[in-house]
Amino acid sequence: MKVQEWEPASAPESEVAAVIDLLNAAGEVDVPDDPRWQVDGYRDYLCCTMPGERRACWVTPDPHEDRLLGQANVLLMDDIGVIDLIVHPEARGKGVGSALLLAVARRAHDEGIPSLGVEAIGETPSIPFYERHGFRWAYGEIRNVLDLGSVDWLKLGGMAQGIGSGYRVEYYPGGPPEELFAAYAAAKESVRDNGDGDLDLRPSSYDPERLRASLATLHRRGLKPYIVVAVHEPTGDVAGLTEVVVPRPRPGRADQYDTIVVPEHRGNGIGRAIKARMLFELRAAEPKLAEVQTWHALEKDPMLKVNADLGFQPDREWREYEADVPDLLRKLGPSLA
Numbered sequence: 001m002k003v004q005e006w007e008p009a010s011a012p013e014s015e016v017a018a019v020i021d022l023l024n025a026a027g028e029v030d031v032p033d034d035p036r037w038q039v040d041g042y043r044d045y046l047c048c049t050m051p052g053e054r055r056a057c058w059v060t061p062d063p064h065e066d067r068l069l070g071q072a073n074v075l076l077m078d079d080i081g082v083i084d085l086i087v088h089p090e091a092r093g094k095g096v097g098s099a100l101l102l103a104v105a106r107r108a109h110d111e112g113i114p115s116l117g118v119e120a121i122g123e124t125p126s127i128p129f130y131e132r133h134g135f136r137w138a139y140g141e142i143r144n145v146l147d148l149g150s151v152d153w154l155k156l157g158g159m160a161q162g163i164g165s166g167y168r169v170e171y172y173p174g175g176p177p178e179e180l181f182a183a184y185a186a187a188k189e190s191v192r193d194n195g196d197g198d199l200d201l202r203p204s205s206y207d208p209e210r211l212r213a214s215l216a217t218l219h220r221r222g223l224k225p226y227i228v229v230a231v232h233e234p235t236g237d238v239a240g241l242t243e244v245v246v247p248r249p250r251p252g253r254a255d256q257y258d259t260i261v262v263p264e265h266r267g268n269g270i271g272r273a274i275k276a277r278m279l280f281e282l283r284a285a286e287p288k289l290a291e292v293q294t295w296h297a298l299e300k301d302p303m304l305k306v307n308a309d310l311g312f313q314p315d316r317e318w319r320e321y322e323a324d325v326p327d328l329l330r331k332l333g334p335s336l337a
């Protein structure tokens with residue numbers, strides 16, 4: 001079995017299509033209810049990263065057929081690499097995944113990155129796979145999915161209006177305007193490092209510079225951002241915010257990563273109102289959108305109630321795992337040498 005490095009930026013379209021076929025073959029088996037990926041926009045999705053970060057990719061071609069047995073990529077950040085690894089359902093249990101993982105671990109080692117993290121989807125073989133390779137379970141979340149076809153828009157309209165006085169709700173397709181950057185980043189900073197153990201595998205922006213870079217990267221990757229904020233009128237502070245991205249290579253399902261209500265503004269209906277307003281805006285702006293997915297911590301999370309009120313249904317657990325690169329190489333290297 002041959003693991004070879006793959007350069008999505010210069011790869012022919014047929015190779016990008018082969019990766020999409022692999023992702024969709026795995027998706028059919030592992031997450032049958034998830035929408036499938038499409039070639040359009042996938043190259044940019046892989047190639048564009050935040051400044052200072054880079055992504056390395058590998059593929060395992062099938063020696064007998066014109067298809068891929070597996071693909072891995074790793075986003076190399078300052079002190080952690082984030083793994084994405086898929087093996088074709090018909091090629092599992094034969095060491096393809098482990099061989100790809102070794103390529104990832106070697107690269108992290110060569111670049112001086114001490115640990116690797118991964119977001120593994122519950123009820124898929126990735127859970128036993130990463131545990132078998134000694135990854136530690138660091139953080140857990142429940143994914144929730146809202147089917148836009150099931151939304152009671154009248155009820156939702158009431159929620160969008162049900163916000164305490166002294167707050168103004170604003171909608172910004174594409175990202176917040178420059179003049180709101182400082183207040184926006186300050187709202188994010190207010191809930192940073194809340195000790196929940198999250199490995200920070202997804203980008204977030206706690207200062208205006210990083211926010212600017214992060215929005216530019218989202219656009220280049222084909223992840224269209226939508227923002228709704230609640231502004232506290234007496235101070236001009238951002239009291240709450242919610243962010244959604246709609247990925248070009250998977251336009252049927254949007255990701256709602258971050259919804260924050262600044263602690264001193266909680267209890268005013270802000271969380272529900274901004275998420276409700278977001279759904280109205282998405283319905284108008286994204287005609288192909290069928291579902292929105294979001295995540296909440298396994299522990300008691302105030303967002304749980306908000307999500308349930310809006311009609312989100314708990315779907316399955318997602319787990320963040322982490323491993324030290326030297327440990328991984330010690331275990332994987334000799335067995336696959």
Ligand SMILES: CC(C)(COP(=O)(O)OP(=O)(O)OC[C@H]1O[C@@H](n2cnc3c(N)ncnc32)[C@H](O)[C@@H]1OP(=O)(O)O)[C@@H](O)C(=O)NCCC(=O)NCCS
Binds near residue numbers: 026097125
């Ligand atoms: C997880 C995955 C990468 C494993 O690939 P693989 O090539 O089958 O893995 P390997 O053959 O290298 O297995 C390595 C070890 O992992 C463990 N493992 C892998 N799959 C397992 C399973 N289904 N059940 C139990 N253990 C498993 C085994 O212990 C195995 O070692 P052993 O055979 O020596 O005991 C593959 O199943 C996959 O692509 N899953 C994708 C799941 C996913 O995220 N889907 C959603 C997005 S589409």
